[in-house]
Structure formats: C-alpha cells, structure tokens
Amino acid sequence: MGRVRSIWGAGAREASSMSEATIFALSSGAPPAGVAVIRVSGEGVRFGLETIIGPLPPPRRAALRPIRDPRTGELLDAGLVLFFPGPHSFTGEDVAELQIHGGRAVVAAVLDTLGGLPGFAPAEAGAFTRRAFENGRLDLTEVEGLADLVQAETAWQRRLARAQAGGALRSLYDGWRSRLIRARALIEAELDFPDEEDVPGSVSERVWADIAVLSTEVEVHLARAEWGERARSGFEIVLLGPPNAGKSSLLNALAGRDVAIVTDEPGTTRDLIEVRLDLAGYPVTLVDTAGLRQATGRVEEEGIRRALARGARADLLLRLDPADEMVQPRSAPDGVAPEGPPALRIASKADVIDSDSKHFLREAGSMPVSSTTGEGLDDLIRAIGRALGVAEPPPDLALPNRARHRAGLLALSESLQAARKSGLALELRAEELRRAGDALGRLTGRIDVEDMLDVIFREFCIGK
Structure with a gap:
C-alpha cells in the first residue's frame, strides 16, 4: 500500500x-x-x-x-x-x-x-469482471457468458449463458489445449532429438492419430455454432400474406398485448412492425408486414417491397391466408412469398370454418389458427420450434455462440486439417500445430486479444 x-x-x-x-x-x-x-x-x-x-x-x-x-x-x-x-x-x-x-x-x-x-x-463498466479476467479467475469465454447472463431475457439464453459462465467452454477448450501441447512436445522431441533412443520415430504416428480425433471433435463442435448463436441472439420470424389475412391479430395474440393496429380496412399496416418475444424459451423477433397485393399507392408499394425484402432475410416465414378463402378460394393469391427461408402455411381466422374444413386444411399442409379464440396457437408455437431446429437442443450447452467463436474455431480446424497432411514435412506440420494452439489461445483470451477486450467489457453494466 x-x-x-x-x-x-x-x-x-x-x-x-x-x-x-x-x-x-x-x-x-x-x-x-x-x-x-x-x-x-x-x-x-x-x-x-x-x-x-x-x-x-x-x-x-x-x-x-x-x-x-x-x-x-x-x-x-x-x-x-x-x-x-x-x-x-x-x-x-x-x-x-x-x-x-x-x-x-x-x-x-x-x-x-x-x-x-x-x-x-x-x-467503470465491466471493471470488476475485467480484473477477474486479468487475474486469471475467468477466461474470455466465461467473461462473455457472464455478460450474456446479465442480459438474458429467455430461459434458453439463461441456460446457455449459465453454462458458459460456469466454465463449460473453458473446460472443453482447456482439454483441447492440453492435447495440443502434448502433441507439439512429442513432435518437437522427434525433430530435436531424432537419434535419441528414448524418442522413438513412431511417436509422431501416435500424435497424428489423436490429432485426427481432435479435428473431428472440433468439426462437430463447430457445426453446433449456428444453434448457439441463434439461441443467444435470437431468431427472426416474418408474417406475410394478403391484406386482412390476420397478420396483425396473430402478432398481437403471440405477443399477448396490442402491438399492431387491427382494422377491417385493407392496407392498415404500411410499414414493418417488430416485437421481441420469449417464444417457448427462445428469443424471437416477430415482424408484421404490409399485405401482399397489387399496391394502390407509392407508400403501400414501398411497404410491400420492404415486406418481401425482410422476408427474404428471415429465419422463418409464417404465410397467412384466411381459412375460409383457403377452403373456397374466391380469387388467386395476392403477392409472392420470397424464396429461401422455410415457411409455415397458416389458415388464419379458423374460428369461422367448421371442423371438417379444418381437417381438410390440415391434410393439405396448413395449420388452422384463430387469434380470436386462441385455437391452434400452442400447436403453432411447437411447429415454429421444430421449423427453427430448436425443438431438440444439443445434449449439452458447451456451445460456441458468437461470431468470434466461429472464426476462432474455423482457424483451429483449418490448422488441424493442414497438420494432418502426411505429404508435408514434419517441421511444417509442427508449425500448423502451433497455429492451432494460437487459434485456441485467442478463443480463451490467453494470447493476442487486447484489441477486443474493450469491446467485450463495454457490454457490462457498472458494478459488474
């Protein structure tokens, strides 16, 4: 002192x-x-x-x-x-x-x-957590998990953040790091002491067998990055359909409050309306859009253009048509839904049709839903979970969930795959193992992360 x-x-x-x-x-x-x-x-x-x-x-x-x-x-x-x-x-x-x-x-x-x-x-914001990181109490993945835990809005965000803040990723990556260190040590021994009796020439064969297993583990882990990123940052669902198809009513029903104006007048919704929801534990942004039809003015035309553009970028589309018109079509469907994102076909206003008609629509691949009575809403939520691929989450929550994680894992995977090429000289393969270790070190914050620390710790509130 x-x-x-x-x-x-x-x-x-x-x-x-x-x-x-x-x-x-x-x-x-x-x-x-x-x-x-x-x-x-x-x-x-x-x-x-x-x-x-x-x-x-x-x-x-x-x-x-x-x-x-x-x-x-x-x-x-x-x-x-x-x-x-x-x-x-x-x-x-x-x-x-x-x-x-x-x-x-x-x-x-x-x-x-x-x-x-x-x-x-x-x-300052994040000062306590930064000291924990600098003093070795937390690694960078645990720091990020703690930031996510403070900001978690849904059950799955909380579970994912709790696992990461508790060291799930750190434990996995530290295990990989130990295996890489051992592999590099054995290869270096063979390079530096090729004539020593206690350094047999077959040692590298054992190394490459374990590196092959490690490479596979990294690939499996990397394949789960999309689920982790979506569970952390959220999914986007866009409602599309003709005017008066019930899009705004469905938005309000799922949100549990009046978010969008609902009238019988066609073209009421002209611009995009967004609401953030906790849908079965997952963060979802639900987007209401202008009705798809032949526009009657420049404002409505721009609304339809924005609707189609937003739909093209969505994780999921909900394509609504009034149930009675699907049973007895009175005209050709208005507008064209964008191609690419998966879509669920919704027969809206299902309270105006009988049970036989509902059965017919289900057989045709549509889901009868009534925003007025709540009929079909629970089935719709379950179908959304299946369509987004979150109905069956991964067996454990040691998941990469940021673009930074994905980039680091890609670099790690590429170096491991390069090191496994038997045609390369042993010195070059050893260099690839060193690069793999560096990529892993950047993930956990052991090396070369000064440029990102300020960004990460700014996510915290004062006192954390």
Whole structure:
C-alpha cells in the first residue's frame, strides 16, 4: 500500500492508474430499493473497511457494522459487511460488499465517502469482471457468458449463458489445449532429438492419430455454432400474406398485448412492425408486414417491397391466408412469398370454418389458427420450434455462440486439417500445430486479444 497516503480529499487522484485503483460501485439496481449492494475491489479494501466501519469482519461471514464518514464522524447507515480476501474472490483481489439501505441519500453518502478515500476510484463498466479476467479467475469465454447472463431475457439464453459462465467452454477448450501441447512436445522431441533412443520415430504416428480425433471433435463442435448463436441472439420470424389475412391479430395474440393496429380496412399496416418475444424459451423477433397485393399507392408499394425484402432475410416465414378463402378460394393469391427461408402455411381466422374444413386444411399442409379464440396457437408455437431446429437442443450447452467463436474455431480446424497432411514435412506440420494452439489461445483470451477486450467489457453494466 505504498501508493496510499494518509490524507483526505485526494480521492481517485491518488491512484496512479485505474488498474491500480481500489474500485467501488453500486452493484445492485438503481435506488430506491429495499437493499443496495456496494462492491469494492483492490489492495486498499482492508484499509478502506477499517476506516469506515472499524475492525474487519471474519472472511466470508456477514457482520452488522456502522458505516461512518471518517471526515466528519457522521453515522451514514448500518449494514451487513462481507470481506473476501484475495486471491480467493471474484476479482482475485481483496473484495468487500456493503449491504445497506437502498435509499438514494444513503447510497449517495456511502459512495461519496468511498470516493474520498485515497487511492479509491469509481468503477467503470465491466471493471470488476475485467480484473477477474486479468487475474486469471475467468477466461474470455466465461467473461462473455457472464455478460450474456446479465442480459438474458429467455430461459434458453439463461441456460446457455449459465453454462458458459460456469466454465463449460473453458473446460472443453482447456482439454483441447492440453492435447495440443502434448502433441507439439512429442513432435518437437522427434525433430530435436531424432537419434535419441528414448524418442522413438513412431511417436509422431501416435500424435497424428489423436490429432485426427481432435479435428473431428472440433468439426462437430463447430457445426453446433449456428444453434448457439441463434439461441443467444435470437431468431427472426416474418408474417406475410394478403391484406386482412390476420397478420396483425396473430402478432398481437403471440405477443399477448396490442402491438399492431387491427382494422377491417385493407392496407392498415404500411410499414414493418417488430416485437421481441420469449417464444417457448427462445428469443424471437416477430415482424408484421404490409399485405401482399397489387399496391394502390407509392407508400403501400414501398411497404410491400420492404415486406418481401425482410422476408427474404428471415429465419422463418409464417404465410397467412384466411381459412375460409383457403377452403373456397374466391380469387388467386395476392403477392409472392420470397424464396429461401422455410415457411409455415397458416389458415388464419379458423374460428369461422367448421371442423371438417379444418381437417381438410390440415391434410393439405396448413395449420388452422384463430387469434380470436386462441385455437391452434400452442400447436403453432411447437411447429415454429421444430421449423427453427430448436425443438431438440444439443445434449449439452458447451456451445460456441458468437461470431468470434466461429472464426476462432474455423482457424483451429483449418490448422488441424493442414497438420494432418502426411505429404508435408514434419517441421511444417509442427508449425500448423502451433497455429492451432494460437487459434485456441485467442478463443480463451490467453494470447493476442487486447484489441477486443474493450469491446467485450463495454457490454457490462457498472458494478459488474
């Protein structure tokens, strides 16, 4: 604690840099609240606690303590204090948590007092997690999982993030790393000591057999990236159909609230209407569009153009037509759905037809659905899950789920495949194994990731 001076008022200026400062922040929700949690981390934690509460509580045991402003002696509050000595803490440093009353004035007074301690500075977004990463408590995949856990909106986002934050990817990648290190060591031994009796020439044969297995494991893992990315970022479903087909009504029914205006007037929806939904645990963006028909004006024409363009990029189309018109067509269908995305055919307004007609439509490959009565909505949700490929998720959740993961795994796979080419000189194959190790290191944050750290940690809120 040589950099800490026994004077008051200097605050954050006493820290030579943010990385050396003892940082603090409100880690719970914004006041007012029943309880507020203030987190502190750094080598000045012991000094800070002794200054504002007196003797430290036993490690990892909550103790009720008065909290005072040492500049005036004023009692600010009384709350529970926990002390976590480093390196066995979240950040790897000494960490404290103050659980105080969540009123605005109380929180502001305690934060102001901490800011007055020499060497203390308010934490920036992601500062606690960044210190955990820099101190080896988390690898980069666990950091990303923690960010996703904070932002998770649906059950599957939570499960995926919880597994990743808990080290599912780290465990898998560390196992791969150990195998690569062993393979490289054996190859290097054969290259450097070809005449030594305890380094048999057949050692590389054993290496390449394991590399072949590892290469297959990476390919299987990479093939699951699309599921992981979609479960994390969400799917897009676009509703298409003629005017008055019930698209806006279905949007409202699935959303459980009135999102879109519904009238009997054709062409009510002119622009795209989006709503974010938790659909059976998956994040989905549902997009309502203008009715497909021969446009009657420039505005409607532009709406139809946008509808078709958005549909072409969707993960799934819901193609709606009124059920009574599907049973007894009165005219040719209006508009053409874009090709490419999978589509479900929906017979909307199914409450106006009888059971025999519904059976006929099902046999023809359409799903009778009524937004008015709710008939068929549960079946539709299950069909959406099957169409998106999420009805049967992977058996475990150690899944790549970001474009960064996909790029790193592709580089790893390419290097492993190149190393397996028997026609290459052993030195070149060893070099490919080194490149594979570097690609894996960038995934976990062991090497060459400084350019992406600021981007990743900006995803966090203050106090995390």
